[in-house]
Amino acid sequence: xxxxxxxxxxxxxxxxxxxxxxxxxxxxxxxxxxxxxxxxxxxxxxxxxxxxxxxxxxxxxxxxxxxxxxxxxxxxxxxxxxxxxxxxxxxxxxxxxxxxxxxxxxxxxxxxxxxxxxxxxxxxxxxxxxxxxxxxxxxxxxxxxxxxxxxxxxxxxxxxxxxxxxxxxxxxxxxxxxxxxxxxxxxxxxxxxxxxxxxxxxxxxxxxxxxxxxxxxxxxxxxxxxxxxxxxxxxxxxxxxxxxxxxxxxxxxxxxxxxxxxxxxxxxxxxxxxxxxxxxxxxxxxxxxxxxxxxxxxxxxxxxxxxxxxxxxxxxxxxxxxxxxxxxxxxxxxxxxxxxxxxxxxxxxxxxxxxxxxxxxxxxxxxxxxxxxxxxxxxxxxxxxxxxxxxxxxxxxxxxxxxxxxxxxxxxxxxxxxxxxxxxxxxxxxxxxxxxxxxxxxxxxxx
Ligand SMILES: Nc1nc2c(ncn2[C@@H]2O[C@H](COP(=O)(O)OP(=O)(O)OP(=O)(O)O)[C@@H](O)[C@H]2O)c(=O)[nH]1
Ligand SMILES: [Mg+2]
Numbered sequence: 001x002x003x004x005x006x007x008x009x010x011x012x013x014x015x016x017x018x019x020x021x022x023x024x025x026x027x028x029x030x031x032x033x034x035x036x037x038x039x040x041x042x043x044x045x046x047x048x049x050x051x052x053x054x055x056x057x058x059x060x061x062x063x064x065x066x067x068x069x070x071x072x073x074x075x076x077x078x079x080x081x082x083x084x085x086x087x088x089x090x091x092x093x094x095x096x097x098x099x100x101x102x103x104x105x106x107x108x109x110x111x112x113x114x115x116x117x118x119x120x121x122x123x124x125x126x127x128x129x130x131x132x133x134x135x136x137x138x139x140x141x142x143x144x145x146x147x148x149x150x151x152x153x154x155x156x157x158x159x160x161x162x163x164x165x166x167x168x169x170x171x172x173x174x175x176x177x178x179x180x181x182x183x184x185x186x187x188x189x190x191x192x193x194x195x196x197x198x199x200x201x202x203x204x205x206x207x208x209x210x211x212x213x214x215x216x217x218x219x220x221x222x223x224x225x226x227x228x229x230x231x232x233x234x235x236x237x238x239x240x241x242x243x244x245x246x247x248x249x250x251x252x253x254x255x256x257x258x259x260x261x262x263x264x265x266x267x268x269x270x271x272x273x274x275x276x277x278x279x280x281x282x283x284x285x286x287x288x289x290x291x292x293x294x295x296x297x298x299x300x301x302x303x304x305x306x307x308x309x310x311x312x313x314x315x316x317x318x319x320x321x322x323x324x325x326x327x328x329x330x331x332x333x334x335x336x337x338x339x340x341x342x343x344x345x346x347x348x349x350x351x352x353x354x355x356x357x358x359x360x361x362x363x364x365x366x367x368x369x370x371x372x373x374x375x376x377x378x379x380x381x382x383x384x385x386x387x388x389x390x391x392x393x394x395x396x397x398x399x400x401x402x403x404x405x406x407x408x409x410x411x412x413x414x415x416x417x418x419x420x421x422x423x424x425x426x427x428x429x430x431x432x433x434x435x436x437x438x439x440x441x442x443x444x445x446x447x
Contacts, residue, residue: 015041015084016077017051020064030088032298033110033265036236037088040113043235044120049080051088062098064091074103086113090266093142111138111268117237118271126189127240133182134274136175143171205254205397205420206372207244209285211310213302214238214262216293217325220355222259225364230259237262242281251365253399253415255372258285263309265301272312279313287319287371289364294352295329299339319375321349321367328354373399376415380429383410390424 019034021027034051041048052073054065063070064087077085085099087109099107115135122128210218214236222230226245231238242260258281272279282288288310296302310316322345330336340350351367353360378401383390385405391412394400398416405411416424 011045012047013045013084014049014080014082015046015086016049016073016080016082017041018073018085018087019051019053020087020089021053021055023057029301032301033088036265037086037110037113040110040117040236041086043117043237044113046084046086048086049082050076052076062095063102064089064095070099070102077103077105084108086110088266096142110266111270114237114264114268114271118240121237121240124241126186126193129182129186129189130274131240131271133179133186134268134270136179136182137270137274138268140172140175140179143175205246205256206287206375207256207258207285208287208289208368209258209260209282210289210291211260211282211306212262212291213293213296213306214264216262216291216296216302217355218262218291219259221289221291221323221325221353221361221364222257224355224358224361226257236264242279244281247365247368251369252395253372254396255368257289258282263306265305267305267309272309276313282310283313283315285315285318286375287321287368288315289321289323289368291323291325293326294324294336294339295326300343303343319371321351321364321371322346323364324350324352325355327352327359328357369399373415376421378413378415379421381412381414381424381427382406382408382429383412383427385409387427390427394420394424 017034017037019030019037021030030053034053038048038051054069054073056065060066065073073085083105085103085105085107087107089109090111091099091107091109096107096109115131115138118127118131119135122131210222212218215234215238219230219232219239222228222243222245223232225247227248228243228245230243230245239259240261242258244256244258247255247257260279260281261275290306292299292303307316310318322340322343324336324340327333327336336352340347348370349367351360351363353364355361376398381390381394387410391400391403391410394412394414394416397420398414401413401415403410403412411429421428
């Protein structure tokens with residue numbers, strides 16, 4: 001039985017936002033994440049109010065904030081007649097309960113909001129299982145709270161205990177059992193996925209993964225590069241499932257790209273954990289295309305949040321292209337240029353594009369080409385004069401630099417993936433040195 005909790009409440013439910021500024025923290029940070037929280041809350045169909053900004057001097061065990069501030073927020077919530085209070089910072093299970101008792105309102109944190117968005121948008125079996133697992137892990141220490149939510153959904157009153165307490169014990173065992181079930185169901189789905197991947201890896205073409213902050217335009221870029229119709233939407237977490245497509249047919253040698261879930265600041269750890277299998281597509285990719293919203297005011301922090309998740313996945317050192325998207329919205333190219341330098345994006349790995357107008361997309365393709373070429377060393381093959389089938393295979397599965405008819409046969413210089421290289425190894429004459437690979441290509445000589 002699925003315990004997946006899809007939030008049930010009326011659209012337009014009012015929610016008071018509370019942002020927390022930590023000691024020694026730049027106020028801009030909580031302002032930004034507060035703006036983001038507003039978008040997240042909107043994405044759920046709630047109507048955000050506030051925010052109330054709270055300065056944290058010393059974390060308070062009961063309310064996170066001092067009790068004076070807590071009472072002030074409680075009064076504000078009553079004045080604004082909000083049904084929900086949403087914290088930008090994580091609340092411990094007991095803090096969450098204390099807030100609910102104090103305010104007689106549903107009190108949630110950013111993590112729960114993100115989990116709810118994921119729950120709403122999960123479409124595939126795998127995504128649904130992953131979200132449910134993340135939810136169960138999040139709810140386990142908060143069962144009293146989850147019960148509050150569930151009873152509310154069923155039309156019950158919040159805060160009524162007693163009978164609920166017994167139910168909580170039962171839920172705990174149920175939830176633990178469900179976590180076990182979910183883990184094993186996920187293992188099964190994942191092994192099917194591994195089989196499919198093996199089949200795909202059998203096709204010897206390079207794979208790249210599009211990564212980046214949510215709403216940066218990853219899916220939009222994917223659409224252009226692969227001439228496909230993946231979903232694009234102006235809201236956080238439009239994409240939850242990994243989609244893999246071939247690069248456009250004009251791309252010689254071929255490559256596949258995977259579009260996947262976006263990252264965000266303060267992503268719930270349970271979600272990263274649960275989505276590791278989807279993100280695994282990123283882990284097996286040979287290169288990454290990091291899409292950055294060039295029109296965002298928060299480029300640096302979005303960049304850092306993305307890099308942090310990539311580090312968590314242990315792929316931060318994978319060859320990476322930096323694609324600054326939405327340049328149609330950028331007037332000040334100078335500031336953007338400065339950002340690329342500050343973020344240490346190597347110019348030979350950086351592109352400026354608009355997935356909307358198509359500007360700069362050629363350059364992205366060119367950079368992908370270069371990256372693939374660098375990754376696969378140039379090899380020299382000698383084929384019998386009648387083996388055009390093999391040369392055609394090379395054209396499909398590699399990047400042919402030159403082709404020359406000699407007395408001995410057809411000599412071909414090409415960059416090929418390790419897989420294609422393996423298949424053609426019987427015809428290989430040599431592999432050029434690393435220096436030659438990166439230097440200017442020499443004219444071919446016969447023999
Ligand atoms: N003006 C402009 N808008 C863009 C551009 N690229 C994408 N967008 C818009 O930005 C929004 C988000 O685009 P998506 O491609 O869905 O972004 P994403 O990175 O896949 O987002 P998630 O899947 O939610 O993480 C959509 O409204 C797009 O139409 C661009 O180059 N210029
Ligand atoms: Mg997307």
